Amino acid sequence: TGPVLEIRDLRVDYGFGDDPTHVLRGVDLTLHRGEVLGLAGESGCGKSTLAYAATRLLPPPGLITGGEVWLTDREGNRNDILGLTDAQLRAARWRDVAIVFQGAMSSLNPVFRIGRQLTDGIRAHRPGLSARDLEARAAELLEMVGISADRLRAYPHQLSGGMRQRVMIAMALALEPQVLLMDEPTTALDVVMQRQILEQIMELRDRLGFSVVLITHDVSLLVEVADRIAIMYAGEIVEEATAADVYRRPRHPYAHGLLGSFPPLHGPRRELAGIPGSPPDLQRLAAGCPFAPRCPHAMDVCQQVRPVLGPPRTGEARRVACHLHGADLPGDVAFPAELA
Ligand code: SF4
Ligand code: MG
Numbered sequence: 001t002g003p004v005l006e007i008r009d010l011r012v013d014y015g016f017g018d019d020p021t022h023v024l025r026g027v028d029l030t031l032h033r034g035e036v037l038g039l040a041g042e043s044g045c046g047k048s049t050l051a052y053a054a055t056r057l058l059p060p061p062g063l064i065t066g067g068e069v070w071l072t073d074r075e076g077n078r079n080d081i082l083g084l085t086d087a088q089l090r091a092a093r094w095r096d097v098a099i100v101f102q103g104a105m106s107s108l109n110p111v112f113r114i115g116r117q118l119t120d121g122i123r124a125h126r127p128g129l130s131a132r133d134l135e136a137r138a139a140e141l142l143e144m145v146g147i148s149a150d151r152l153r154a155y156p157h158q159l160s161g162g163m164r165q166r167v168m169i170a171m172a173l174a175l176e177p178q179v180l181l182m183d184e185p186t187t188a189l190d191v192v193m194q195r196q197i198l199e200q201i202m203e204l205r206d207r208l209g210f211s212v213v214l215i216t217h218d219v220s221l222l223v224e225v226a227d228r229i230a231i232m233y234a235g236e237i238v239e240e241a242t243a244a245d246v247y248r249r250p251r252h253p254y255a256h257g258l259l260g261s262f263p264p265l266h267g268p269r270r271e272l273a274g275i276p277g278s279p280p281d282l283q284r285l286a287a288g289c290p291f292a293p294r295c296p297h298a299m300d301v302c303q304q305v306r307p308v309l310g311p312p313r314t315g316e317a318r319r320v321a322c323h324l325h326g327a328d329l330p331g332d333v334a335f336p337a338e339l340a
Pocket of ligand 1: 252254290292298321
């Protein structure tokens with residue numbers, strides 16, 4: 001259960017020239033083998049950028065300006081994704097790391113049958129397969145995601161949104177990748193369908209043994225399916241802990257607010273608090289903590305010094321980028337009870 005994907009101090013700018021926007025500002029994240037890592041945050045916090053950058057699919061004007069991404073392949077070799085040649089990268093993508101993009105289900109071509117789109121995808125990577133083998137594999141993939149193989153002859157418009165999204169997941173799993181990155185895979189679907197699809201992905205994870213990075217703005221979904229959760233704000237990770245710890249005792253004031261913004265899936269309904277204010281303009285980030293303008297606990301030090309996501313404190317599995325949880329809490333500040 002070693003690491004399969006390691007992201008180190010990853011930095012991304014948008015825009016060239018003298019005044020680029022720092023969209024990822026040094027992200028550190030480790031995905032362990034077999035694990036489901038949830039990545040949550042409001043839209044614009046850099047979640048999708050992280051997925052695109054880690055797989056080198058970042059479209060211009062996005063530019064990786066620093067950091068490292070390491071992928072451990074099936075044979076146990078650690079490969080530097082940012083250092084791969086384009087040919088090596090094409091081979092690694094889908095075979096080692098596959099992505100289900102945000103809005104993927106609308107990227108099916110409306111004029112081709114599902115079977116053709118599935119087999120085209122497989123053929124691109126397994127040119128040796130016969131037409132029969134291709135079709136058999138396409139049928140197998142479709143059934144794997146709970147769709148009857150006779151739907152191979154259907155056109156995309158003949159499938160529901162949930163089915164189309166399952167087809168995209170089947171395509172991503174076609175080469176049995178070790179890492180599946182999913183960016184808002186169920187956001188366009190209703191709650192019941194969301195749950196069904198996520199449950200199915202988790203079943204497949206147990207059966208096939210891949211690891212998952214699940215990106216969503218809806219942290220309540222992650223609480224159910226993720227092993228660990230990382231919360232992003234303004235291009236950095238502000239809290240990372242087990243799903244249970246994040247859910248029961250979020251420690252970063254932003255994580256606390258985010259958890260209060262979604263109704264729990266189970267248990268008593270709670271008052272939705274939301275987080276007053278809006279995410280910062282990344283072009284004009286002041287020194288200090290990026291959450292300070294919205295933080296109910298901001299202190300003087302927060303205006304001056306940017307808190308960093310250090311290593312976990314002894315005896316803890318959690319990392320928090322907030323001065324309240326640092327060693328340098330001013331003596332006259334009472335620790336907020338809700339974050340204890
Ligand atoms: Fe709030 Fe300060 Fe913590 Fe930032 S560092 S989240 S402003 S208490
Ligand atoms: Mg996004």
